[in-house]
Amino acid sequence: MPRHLHATRGSRRLPALLAAGLVLVLIVVAGVWIFGRSGTTAGPATAASSPSAGAGSRTATPTPSPSATATPGATRVPASSLDGLVPDFKLPPIENGLAPVLTKIPTEQKVVFLTIDDGAVKRSSDVALLAKYGYRASLFLANAFIAPDPAFFKQYTAGGSLVEDHSMTHNLGFINLGYEAQKAEICQMADFEEKEYGRRPVFFRPPGGPYTESVQRAVAACGLKAIIDWEAKANAGGMQYQVGDKLRPGEIVLMHFRPEFAQDLGAFAAAQKAAGLKVVLLEDYLGVK
Numbered sequence: 001m002p003r004h005l006h007a008t009r010g011s012r013r014l015p016a017l018l019a020a021g022l023v024l025v026l027i028v029v030a031g032v033w034i035f036g037r038s039g040t041t042a043g044p045a046t047a048a049s050s051p052s053a054g055a056g057s058r059t060a061t062p063t064p065s066p067s068a069t070a071t072p073g074a075t076r077v078p079a080s081s082l083d084g085l086v087p088d089f090k091l092p093p094i095e096n097g098l099a100p101v102l103t104k105i106p107t108e109q110k111v112v113f114l115t116i117d118d119g120a121v122k123r124s125s126d127v128a129l130l131a132k133y134g135y136r137a138s139l140f141l142a143n144a145f146i147a148p149d150p151a152f153f154k155q156y157t158a159g160g161s162l163v164e165d166h167s168m169t170h171n172l173g174f175i176n177l178g179y180e181a182q183k184a185e186i187c188q189m190a191d192f193e194e195k196e197y198g199r200r201p202v203f204f205r206p207p208g209g210p211y212t213e214s215v216q217r218a219v220a221a222c223g224l225k226a227i228i229d230w231e232a233k234a235n236a237g238g239m240q241y242q243v244g245d246k247l248r249p250g251e252i253v254l255m256h257f258r259p260e261f262a263q264d265l266g267a268f269a270a271a272q273k274a275a276g277l278k279v280v281l282l283e284d285y286l287g288v289k
């Protein structure tokens, strides 16, 4: 009876702890009673469990508070960089055990993708600069470069950028390695990044860019979805294009964590604005976050 009264009028105002405490007391009382009778467990047990179920649904009211503490982080960076844009290109599937290769996204949509490689230079000022431009990038990190301080790159992922796979040792003769060695380089880095950053990479970029069918096969075998290369670079403070003299829709741009980060990013920003393109995260566009 008092249980009932408490449930109807006190639930809103009483803190969850108090309610839980009361239920605990009730359970203990019920338990003592059960042991006292030392036999008929079934009847009283269900009686004791029903108020605790009631308390469960009551304590459900405060549950929004833990999820509310998660919201500030989420509201700082919107979940997607697409901003309502509906992509018109889909990532080709793995066929015959070979991961697809993309050097540019075949689209006329006014988008451009920024990728930043290696991880040699680690400066918080570069993190702040990327945020100031409002860019998110796919970061192709190699273990050899980030090993001294892998956690540094969490500053980038906190801003919405994503970490991808650029091998363990950054061997520039990657295509000359045997299949098993290539697979070990890719899989081990994917495992490392998954552990360090809490997300398994989906893309691989071979050191220096060259790839063979063997590399495509190893990428797929490690559970990754595509090889991502490029047709434009922000390099030595300027832009370099494999085709034409400006950024095209769907362009994948390569940059590096180098001392000239600010100049390279400035060159990219100027080219991006001149071409009227929006910087979108490649993983968002391809739906493979």
Ligand SMILES: [Zn+2]
Pocket: 117, 118, 166, 170, 207, 208
């Ligand atoms: Zn590299």
